[in-house]
Amino acid sequence: xxxxxxxxxxxxxxxxxxxxxxxxxxxxxxxxxxxxxxxxxxxxxxxxxxxxxxxxxxxxxxxxxxxxxxxxxxxxxxxxxxxxxxxxxxxxxxxxxxxxxxxxxxxxxxxxxxxxxxxxxxxxxxxxxxxxxxxxxxxxxxxxxxxxxxxxxxxxxxxxxxxxxxxxxxxxxxxxxxxxxxxxxxxxxxxxxxxxxxxxxxxxxxxxxxxxxxxxxxxxxxxxxxxxxxxxxxxxxxxxxxxxxxxxxxxxxxxxxxxxxxxxxxxxxxxxxxxxxxxxxxxxxxxxxxxxxxxxxxxxxxxxxxxxxxxxxxxxxxxxxxxxxxxxxxxxxxxxxxxxxxxxxxxxxxxxxxxxxxxxxxxxxxxxxxxxxxxxxxxxxxxxxxxxxxxxxxxxxxxxxxxxxxxxxxxxxxxxxxxxxxxxxxxxxxxxxxxxxxxxxxxxxxxxxxxxxxxxxxxxxxxxxxxxxxxxxxxxxxxxxxxxxxxxxxxxxxxxxxxxxxxxxxxxxxxxxxxxxxxxxxxxxxxxxxxxxxxxxxxxxxxxxxxxxxxxxxxxxxxxxxxxxxxxxxxxxxxxxxxxxxxxxxxxxxxxxxxxxxxxxxxxxxxxxxxxxxxxxxxxxxxxxxxxxxxxxxxxxxxxxxxxxxxxxxxxxxxxxxxxxxxxxxxxxxxxxxxxxxxxxxxxxxxxxxxxxxxxxxxxxxxxxxxxxxxxxxxxxxxxxxxxxxxxxxxxxxxxxxxxxxxxxxxxxxxxxxxxxxxxxxxxxxxxxxxxxxxxxxxxxxxxxxxxxxxxxxxxxxxxxxxxxxxxxxx
Ligand SMILES: *[C@@H]1O[C@H](CO)[C@@H](O)[C@H](O)[C@H]1NC(C)=O
Ligand SMILES: *[C@@H]1O[C@H](CO)[C@@H](O)[C@H](O)[C@H]1NC(C)=O
Ligand SMILES: *[C@@H]1O[C@H](CO)[C@@H](O)[C@H](O)[C@H]1NC(C)=O
Ligand SMILES: *[C@@H]1O[C@H](CO)[C@@H](O)[C@H](O)[C@H]1NC(C)=O
Ligand SMILES: *[C@@H]1O[C@H](CO)[C@@H](O)[C@H](O)[C@H]1NC(C)=O
Ligand SMILES: *[C@@H]1O[C@H](CO)[C@@H](O)[C@H](O)[C@H]1NC(C)=O
Ligand SMILES: *[C@@H]1O[C@H](CO)[C@@H](O)[C@H](O)[C@H]1NC(C)=O
Ligand SMILES: *[C@@H]1O[C@H](CO)[C@@H](O)[C@H](O)[C@H]1NC(C)=O
Ligand SMILES: *[C@@H]1O[C@H](CO)[C@@H](O)[C@H](O)[C@H]1NC(C)=O
Numbered sequence: 001x002x003x004x005x006x007x008x009x010x011x012x013x014x015x016x017x018x019x020x021x022x023x024x025x026x027x028x029x030x031x032x033x034x035x036x037x038x039x040x041x042x043x044x045x046x047x048x049x050x051x052x053x054x055x056x057x058x059x060x061x062x063x064x065x066x067x068x069x070x071x072x073x074x075x076x077x078x079x080x081x082x083x084x085x086x087x088x089x090x091x092x093x094x095x096x097x098x099x100x101x102x103x104x105x106x107x108x109x110x111x112x113x114x115x116x117x118x119x120x121x122x123x124x125x126x127x128x129x130x131x132x133x134x135x136x137x138x139x140x141x142x143x144x145x146x147x148x149x150x151x152x153x154x155x156x157x158x159x160x161x162x163x164x165x166x167x168x169x170x171x172x173x174x175x176x177x178x179x180x181x182x183x184x185x186x187x188x189x190x191x192x193x194x195x196x197x198x199x200x201x202x203x204x205x206x207x208x209x210x211x212x213x214x215x216x217x218x219x220x221x222x223x224x225x226x227x228x229x230x231x232x233x234x235x236x237x238x239x240x241x242x243x244x245x246x247x248x249x250x251x252x253x254x255x256x257x258x259x260x261x262x263x264x265x266x267x268x269x270x271x272x273x274x275x276x277x278x279x280x281x282x283x284x285x286x287x288x289x290x291x292x293x294x295x296x297x298x299x300x301x302x303x304x305x306x307x308x309x310x311x312x313x314x315x316x317x318x319x320x321x322x323x324x325x326x327x328x329x330x331x332x333x334x335x336x337x338x339x340x341x342x343x344x345x346x347x348x349x350x351x352x353x354x355x356x357x358x359x360x361x362x363x364x365x366x367x368x369x370x371x372x373x374x375x376x377x378x379x380x381x382x383x384x385x386x387x388x389x390x391x392x393x394x395x396x397x398x399x400x401x402x403x404x405x406x407x408x409x410x411x412x413x414x415x416x417x418x419x420x421x422x423x424x425x426x427x428x429x430x431x432x433x434x435x436x437x438x439x440x441x442x443x444x445x446x447x448x449x450x451x452x453x454x455x456x457x458x459x460x461x462x463x464x465x466x467x468x469x470x471x472x473x474x475x476x477x478x479x480x481x482x483x484x485x486x487x488x489x490x491x492x493x494x495x496x497x498x499x500x501x502x503x504x505x506x507x508x509x510x511x512x513x514x515x516x517x518x519x520x521x522x523x524x525x526x527x528x529x530x531x532x533x534x535x536x537x538x539x540x541x542x543x544x545x546x547x548x549x550x551x552x553x554x555x556x557x558x559x560x561x562x563x564x565x566x567x568x569x570x571x572x573x574x575x576x577x578x579x580x581x582x583x584x585x586x587x588x589x590x591x592x593x594x595x596x597x598x599x600x601x602x603x604x605x606x607x608x609x610x611x612x613x614x615x616x617x618x619x620x621x622x623x624x625x626x627x628x629x630x631x632x633x634x635x636x637x638x639x640x641x642x643x644x645x646x647x648x649x650x651x652x653x654x655x656x657x658x659x660x661x662x663x664x665x666x667x668x669x670x671x672x673x674x675x676x677x678x679x680x681x682x683x684x685x686x687x688x689x690x691x692x693x694x695x696x697x698x699x700x701x702x703x704x705x706x707x708x709x710x711x712x713x714x715x716x717x718x719x720x721x722x723x724x725x726x727x728x729x730x731x732x733x734x735x736x737x738x739x740x741x742x743x744x745x746x747x748x749x750x751x752x753x754x755x756x757x758x759x760x761x762x763x764x765x766x767x768x769x770x771x772x773x774x775x776x777x778x779x780x781x782x783x784x785x786x787x788x789x790x791x792x793x794x795x796x797x798x799x800x801x802x803x804x805x806x807x808x809x810x811x
Contacts (some may be wrong), residue, residue: 004656024091025124033060042127043067045074049088054179058082061090061099061110062181063131063146068254068270069277074129074153075146078110079181085401092123097133098146114144128157151181154245154257156230161190161242170242174259178772185770186263194360195387195397196241199291200263206291207263208283209405210356212397213243215388218696219414220353220407229269229280230255236364255280262771287761288407291355295330296402299352305612311403312347313424324550325612330402337422339379343422346372346384349810351413354385355403362387364395371396375419383418387729409517481545482557489559489566493523503576503625512571518569523555525564537565544640545616551605553628553638569638573631576638577687578624581694587727592734593632595691599742600767601635604626606684609637610677618675624690667780668754678754681763682780687748689713692743694727710750710779717747717776744773752780 024041032038036544037048040718046066049059049071060083062076078099087102095113096112112133120136121143121602131146145156148168152175154160162169169192174184187201198210198218211219215232224232229252232245249254256277268277287307288300289294294308295317301307308322309741310331337344364387366374375381380400388761389396393415407413492513502510508526515521526537537560544555559566580586590598602622609617619804626639669675690696695709708714716725722740723731730739745766751757756777759768766773 012213024126025122026090027122028092028094028120030092031103032061032090032558034083034088038125039066040125040129044127045125047125047131049083049086052179052181053718058180059084059086059088060181061088063125063129064296065129065254068272068275072277073181074256075131075149075182076151077112079151079175080183081109082182083109092121092133094118094121096121096260097123097131112144113149117141118143127445129155130157148687151175152184152259156245156247156255158524159235159242159244161196161235161240162192163240163242165239169326169427173257174261174263177261179326184261186259186261188265190241190243191358192241193358195357195362196236197357198243200265202263206356208289208403209356210292211353212387214354214386215390216412227280229253262769265608292328294327294406296404297333298327298329299349299406299408303407305613311349311406311418311742313420323548325608326550327697331419335424337379337419337421339563344376344419345422345425346375346417347420347425349408349416349418351408352416353405353407353413354397354416355383355399356405357399357402360397360399362395362397364388366396368393368396371398372417374398375417381419383416385414387418389414389780400748448594481541481555484559484566484568486559486561486564486566488515489523489568491516492521495523513568520573522553522569522571524567524569526566537567541567547609547617549605549608549612550634551601551636552608553636572628574629574633576625577627577635577691578696579630580629581624581691581727582696587694587729590729591732592739594729595730596742598627598629598635599688599691600764602637602684602687603764603767605635605637605759606680607764610680610760616677619680619683620669620675622680622687624687627687666750666754667752677759678757681749681757681760682754684760684763685746685757685779686748688742688746692727692730692739692746693725694729713743714747714779741769741773743774747776747779748774750779751777753777 024038026032026038032048034049037046039046044065044067045063047061047063049061050064050071051058051060052073060076060078062073064070064074065072076584077097083099083101089100089103091098091100094117098108098112099107099110114133118133118135121133122136123131123133128147132142133144134142138701140150148170148171149161150158150172152172154172158170159172162170166280169189170191171187173188174186176184185202185206189199189201191197191199195212197212200208200210210221213219213236217224228248230245230247232243234243235241245255245257247253253272255268257265257267259265264622265283266279267281269280270276271278288302294300297311297314298308299311301309306325306327308327310316313334314331315334316327316329317332320601321327321329329477345461368384368386371384371386374396375384375398378398378400381398382401383399383403386393387397394778403418406416427623490496492515496509496511500511500513502512502522504510508524511523511525515524541555541558544552544780553572554570555567556570557568557570580590581595606619606622609619619640619641622637626637628636628638630636666675666679669679669682689710693709693713707732713722713725717720722743723736725743726736728738745763748766749763751759765771
C-alpha cells in the first residue's frame with residue numbers, strides 16, 4: 001500500500017519535471033538553473049549552462065546543437081562574464097532574458113539587449129537555433145533574438161549585415177581561444193561605408209577583405225559552385241544590406257560558417273555517415289589576401305614575383321622599400337591628373353579584385369557609360385566599375401582617392417577603369433577606343449580573343465613587348481655585376497693582411513677592406529685549394545647578384561683574375577650571429593627583443609629565397625656563422641656558395657655530394673642527399689633553438705644524458721620544463737610564454753620528416769600571430785646513438801663546426 005503511493009508520487013513529480021522542461025519555452029515564472037536545459041521542439045538545439053572543453057571551471061549560458069553533433073556550441077550569452085560555480089540561473093522578465101550568478105540575487109551579469117518592455121514575456125528556443133524573446137501571444141514578433149547578436153557561428157536563416165532602421169548590426173567575433181568564448185581578436189563585419197563590403201578586422205586594423213558583393217559572389221572570391229547543400233545570396237536596399245545562406249531543402253545536411261579564434265572562416269557541413277563536421281571551404285589568408293599588402297595603387301598577384309606591382313602609370317612612392325620587398329608605402333602617379341579640360345581618360349584592367357569600397361559611391365541602376373561620365377565630371381573620382389557583373393554588367397561604383405587592396409589577374413576578378421591623365425594615355429593613343437585604353441593584363445582566354453579579334457591581339461602583343469622592355473634592362477643589370485680589379489682589392493685590404501682578416505670559412509678567408517672612395521667592404525677570397533670550384537663561385541655570383549632583400553647580404557661585385565676569385569660584399573660591422581649567442585659576454589647584448597627580431601629577419605630572408613624572389617633558392621648552409629648583423633643588429637643571410645637554384649616546378653633534388661654543415665643539416669639531406677626548401681627550414685629551426693638557448697647544437701653536453709641540444713630541448717619540452725633550456729639573458733627580458741612559443745616553432749621546423757615541417761610562410765605566420773600551434777613530432781637526429789649508427793664514421797671528419805664540409809659522401 002505504502003509502496004504504491006511512493007511510486008505514484010514519483011511518477012507525478014517526474015511528469016511535472018517533464019512538463020516544465022520538455023517544452024522549448026520559458027515563462028516569467030520559470031528559471032533555468034545550471035544542470036537543467038531547454039530543448040527546441042524538434043530536438044535540434046539545446047540551451048543551458050555549459051563549460052567549454054578544456055575549461056571546466058567557467059560556466060556560460062549558451063545554445064548548442066543537440067540532435068547532431070551534441071555539444072557544438074553556436075551561441076554564448078555571458079561570453080565576457082563567466083560564472084565560476086554551478087549556481088548560475090537564467091530568468092525571463094519583462095525586460096528580457098537575464099543571467100545571474102545565483103537564485104537569491106536579481107543582479108544580472110548578462111541581459112538581452114532590449115529597451116522596451118513585454119507584458120507576458122517568454123523565451124523560446126526555435127529549431128533553427130534562434131533563441132527568441134517575445135510576448136506569449138505574439139508568435140512571430142520577436143522583441144529580441146539571438147540571431148541578431150551572433151557570436152562566431154553563422155547558421156541558415158541568419159542575416160549577416162546591418163539594418164539602418166532598427167540599428168541592428170549583425171557581425172561575428174571570434175572566441176579568444178578554443179576554450180575561451182570571450183571576445184577575441186577578430187571581427188567579421190559588413191562595412192557600411194560606401195558600397196557595402198565584407199571585411200575581417202584584427203583588433204582595429206583591417207586584416208582581410210572579402211570585397212563587395214558583385215551580384216553572384218564577392219569581388220575577388222570564386223563563384224560558389226552549385227552544391228546541392230546550400231545556396232547563398234545578398235540583399236542590398238536603401239536601409240539594409242545582408243548576406244545569407246539557406247539549405248537547399250529540408251533534406252540537406254546541416255551547415256554552418258564558423259570563425260576560428262585565429263580569424264579564419266570555415267564552412268562546415270555535417271557528415272551524417274561519419275558523424276563529424278567536415279570542412280567544406282576555408283578562407284586561407286595568403287600573402288595577397290592580407291589587407292593592403294601592396295599599399296595604395298599597388299596590385300598584388302600571387303603568380304608574380306615580386307607579388308606587388310604598381311598600376312600602369314604609377315611608380316613606387318619609396319623605391320628603396322620596394323626594392324626590399326616592403327610594399328606598404330604603395331605607389332603614386334607618374335603624372336598628376338589634370339581634370340577639367342577633358343584631358344583625362346581611363347585605363348581598363350581585367351580580372352581585378354575591386355579596391356576597398358569604403359571610399360566609394362554607388363548607384364545600382366546606372367549604366368557603365370553613365371558611370372564613366374559621372375566619374376569624369378568629378379575631379380576626385382579615380383576609378384569606376386559595375387556594381388553587378390551579371391547580365392553583361394550593370395550599376396555604377398565610383399572610387400575617390402587612392403585605390404587600396406587590389407588583387408590582379410585572376411579568373412574571379414572583374415573589370416576596373418582607372419582614371420589617367422591625357423599625357424599618360426597619349427603614347428598609347430593607337431589603342432584608344434572611346435577614351436579607353438585597352439590593355440590586357442591577363443592572358444586572354446581563347447574565346448574572348450576570338451570575339452574581340454585581332455585588334456586585341458595586337459594590343460596584347462604590344463603590352464607584352466612593353467613588358468619585355470621593362471624587364472630586360474634589369475636582367476642586364478643583374479649580369480653586369482661590377483667587376484673589381486685584383487689590385488684594387490689588394491689595396492683595400494692592405495694586401496690581404498692578417499689584421500684585416502674577419503674570419504675563415506670552409507672555402508676561404510674573409511677580409512675587411514676600405515675602397516679608395518672610403519666605402520667599407522667585406523671580401524671573400526677563395527683559397528686555391530678550397531672546395532669551392534669555379535662552379536660554386538659562379539653559382540654564388542649569379543645567385544646572389546639577382547637577389548635583393550634587407551635580410552640578405554648585398555653583393556657589390558666580384559673579381560676573377562690571375563686564378564684569384566674574390567667576392568665583394570657590403571661590410572657588416574657587427575660580425576656574425578655566432579659571435580654573440582655562443583659567447584658568455586657578448587650574449588648579454590642580445591635581449592629577447594633583439595633575438596626575436598633576428599629570428600624574424602632570418603625567416604623573412606629565407607622566405608624571400610624560397611618563394612618571393614624571382615628564383616627559388618635553397619641556401620643549404622644556413623647556420624649562425626652565416627648570419628651577419630648590421631649596425632642595428634638586423635640579420636643578413638650570407639654565404640651562398642652552396643645555394644641551389646630550383647627550376648619552376650622542381651620541389652626537391654638529390655645529390656651524391658652532400659655539402660653543408662653538420663649539426664645544421666637535415667636528416668634526409670645528410671643521409672640520403674635529398675634536399676628541398678624543408679632542409680633549410682630544418683637549419684632554421686636549429687638556429688632558432690640555438691639563438692634562444694645560447695648553446696651550440698654540436699658541442700652540447702649535458703651531465704644527465706647524452707642527447708644533443710635538440711634532443712635535450714625536445715626532452716625538456718615534453719617534460720614541460722623549457723625554463724631549463726632558455727638562456728638567462730632571454731629570460732630576464734621576456735615573457736616566458738612568448739619564448740616557449742618560439743621554441744615550439746623551432747621544434748616544428750626540425751621535425752624528422754620534411755613533410756611535417758612548416759614552410760617559411762607558415763613559419764612567419766606562426767611567429768607573428770598568437771594562433772594555436774601544432775604539436776611538434778619528434779625531431780630528426782634526436783639521439784646521439786642513433787645518429788652515430790646512421791651516419792657512421794664519416795662524423796669524425798668534421799672537427800670545426802663552423803666550417804662547411806663538402807666531402808661527406810663519395811663524389
Ligand atoms: C506567475 O505568473 C503569473 C502570471 O503569469 C503571475 O501572476 C504570478 O505572480 C507569477 N508567480 C510568480 C511566483 O512569479
Ligand atoms: C550530449 O552531451 C551531454 C553532455 O556532454 C551528455 O550528457 C549526453 O548524454 C549527450 N547526449 C547524446 C545523445 O549523446
Ligand atoms: C558562485 O560564484 C559567484 C560569483 O561568480 C558568487 O557570487 C557566489 O557566491 C558563488 N556561489 C557559491 C555557492 O559558491
Ligand atoms: C548571489 O550573488 C550575489 C551577486 O553576485 C552575491 O552578492 C551573493 O553573495 C550571492 N549569494 C549566494 C548565496 O551565493
Ligand atoms: C544595445 O543595442 C543598441 C543598439 O540597438 C546599442 O547601441 C547598445 O550598445 C546595445 N547595448 C548592449 C549592452 O549591447
Ligand atoms: C653593433 O651592435 C651593438 C649592440 O651590440 C650596437 O650598440 C652597435 O650600434 C652595433 N653597431 C656597431 C657598428 O657596432
Ligand atoms: C611547370 O609545370 C606546368 C604545369 O605542370 C607546365 O605547364 C610548365 O611548362 C612547367 N614549367 C617548367 C619550367 O617545366
Ligand atoms: C647536433 O650535433 C650533433 C653532434 O654533436 C650532430 O650529430 C647532430 O646531427 C646535431 N643535431 C641536430 C638536430 O642537428
Ligand atoms: C605553406 O604551407 C601552407 C600550410 O601548409 C600551405 O597552405 C601553403 O600553400 C604553403 N606555401 C607554399 C608556397 O608552399
